[in-house]
Amino acid sequence: MSTLTLKNIRKSFGDVHIIKGIELDIQSGEFVVFVGPSGCGKSTLLRMISGLETTSSGMISIRDRDVTHVPPARRGIAMVFQSYALFPHMSVADNITFGLRLSHAGKDEVTKKLAEVADILQLTPLLDRRPKQLSGGQRQRVAIGRAIIRNPDVFLFDEPLSNLDAALRVQMRLEIARLHQRLKATMIYVTHDQVEAMTLADRIVVLNAGRIEQVGAPIDLYEHPANRFVAQFIGSPKMNFLAAKIDVVEGRQMAVAGGIAVQLGDEVPAQPGEDVTVGIRPESLAIGGEGRQICQARIAVVERLGSETIAYAGVDGQEELLSIKLPANPQVRPGDLVPVTMTGQRVHVFGRDGISIRSQI
């Protein structure tokens, strides 16, 4: 059953068009992540769903009810803000129960629901504290508590982890994932962090310049990006792109890019001489080993991350450095000339318009 439907949603400020016709259906219980670079319109879209931003045209419906022009409080949504948006003069308990108290809910009901929510979010010992006396993670849990207690149809999260340090962000990410499993609620989550998107989402909506570039499960977006934008946005480190020409060498279709030649399957629908872009993920490349050698490259920078190493290498004829994901502690140093091999995994080919011609194993 569809919980939220967006039909040709548009938002303009004068002549500036921010959201350019979004069509989306979100199913009940789904965790959908809006992801995209800064300024792509993802937060604006979320705010339009919440009702905090008006909609220039189109229709928003929640549980088959047109809420396009309904005030935020009557849409059946709850929102968690990046800044936590906690009232500094209220205790944790008063912050969580703010909405219930406004609606003059009975004291017993308020106490019971508060106890439930505090238990879920492990906030019981902190109920009398003020926000200033809490850590960033605890504050975000209070903000989530204020959303949960209203039992909304749709939870909206606007970059809720952006203000937290890296370690806390990972912990809170896990907590949000567990919360979703527990509540089985419909959640829409905005982030610019593709790791958050990949780890949390049932479906990711990739936005760019006010339009949806692609919607799909995280692994689908990773393996079958619809275009260059999605290909470079999903996956870390980002995909390598090589400007190439289609050529037929010894009867086999190849994408030739400077010093690099990548063999393509016959089914790639491209004509010899056609300009294309070849996309290879860093994890599909290796140095030496048993894969097909595609070029020689000179190592420029080596980033040793502990569990893995990222090597950046220059190739003749290519402007950008190739990024290659390597095991924990490879014997490579800046300045080494090394053979770069394909480990037999996926190659993506994009036409001149950036649209994926097809992904090829």
Added chain:
Amino acid sequence: MEKDKTLWRVAMLIPPLAVFGILVVWPLFSSFYYSITNWNGFSADYRYVGFDNFLQIFHDPLFTRAAVNTVIWMLAAVIVPTGLGLVLALLIDSQVPGASVFKSIFYLPICLSAIVVGQIWVWIYQPDWGLLNTAINLVTGGNSHFAWLAKPGTALYAVIAAWSWQQTGLAMVIFLAGLTAIPPDLIEVCHIEGASSGQRIRQVVLPLLRPATVVVVALGVINSLKGFDILYIMTGGGPFNSSDTLAMHMYNESFKKYHMGYGSAISVVLFLIALAIIFAYFRQLRKVDEIYE
């Protein structure tokens, strides 16, 4: 090198410290000193009288009258501009048409000196052709020549109205700054949680304006304690001491009756009241800091 820098810093501090010392510290200690003498303000012949001047305060009916008036003046001169300033700030913040024009108009009186404001209001209250009586007569069709500043029952309140007219702009600007400092997210939470305008103002906006309110009230109290010039120009403390405040009484005793010793004792009492208020203000500020980041 470091020593040169220190010397330079000290040299730069000397002029402002000298001015502060001559204009503030020295008169302050002089007041303490003269408050225990019977100096008349002119004669070199005066003597130590201990706490006689302070004891005299308890037997001075005019001091009691002035103290009561000061309390009325202080309460009204704080509550009225604070209340009006808050209402105006909330209205202007709600983006009423022409908000920036209203903001400038309401702020304008604070740019005028108290003497100018006092004179404007003397004209407004003028019994025969003043704006107030003219307006009342126009509305009621009557022929009132009520002397607002010459009646003991209305004089003090008439000055309070003039004072409030001037001070409201300052309160409004401070409240507007306070409203601007409220994170928009908190107001958006109110919209999402379904707070009505009244609930939003009562439960969120007013508590979040507490830092601004502390400043407005403290400034109001301190300014009203200092409030002398507007009273001097409008009523001179009269009629029959009905608008006499402690500052006015101190002036009259010191410079009109030439009781400089007694006047100094009144000024010391006034100073101690101001000091107590400032301590209370800092205590409030500390409390505010404990809640807000």
